[in-house]
Amino acid sequence: MIVDDLIASGNTLARSAGMCVARGARGVYGLATHGLFTGDACRTLADAPLNQLFVTDTVPPFRLVYGTVREKVAGPVVRRAGRRCHQGCACRRVPGQNVQWAACSAARAR
Numbered sequence: 091m092i093v094d095d096l097i098a099s100g101n102t103l104a105r106s107a108g109m110c111v112a113r114g115a116r117g118v119y120g121l122a123t124h125g126l127f128t129g130d131a132c133r134t135l136a137d138a139p140l141n142q143l144f145v146t147d148t149v150p151p152f153r154l155v156y157g158t159v160r161e162k163v164a165g166p167v168v169r170r171a172g173r174r175c176h177q178g179c180a181c182r183r184v185p186g187q188n189v190q191w192a193a194c195s196a197a198r199a200r
Contacts, residue, residue, distance in 0.1 A: 096124035097145070100131040104138035117141045123164070127153040 092106050097120070107118040118140055125145035127135075131153070135143065146164035 091119045091121060093121045095122065096126055097122045097131065097135075097143075098126045098128045100127070100134035100138070103140070103143075104134050107138045107140050111139045120144065122146075124149050125159070 092103060092110070094103060097103055103120050103122070107120065110118045120140050120143040122143075122145050126149055143159045145159060148164050
């Protein structure tokens with residue numbers, strides 16, 4: 091799983107996926123918060139050895155024609171994670187979600 095804050099041209103993700111495969115990865119998945127998909131991102135990502143690409147809906151992927159992108163609605167997950175961080179709880183798994191999204195790395199130290 092390659093995680094990045096955003097995908098613009100797709101070059102970083104494509105190169106990283108290629109390096110993972112070259113080092114023996116049997117499957118490579120990408121996850122980004124913001125999918126901008128600028129320039130030749132469609133072609134770059136279509137040629138990359140990615141099994142699946144996940145992005146949140148913070149930026150609609152209207153520029154992307156790539157068929158293996160899945161969107162996740164960000165609002166409810168971010169809201170619950172923010173509430174848990176504010177309350178000093180660990181946010182590795184946000185209750186009520188069927189996908190585990192990391193919102194903060196550890197509970198606040200007290």
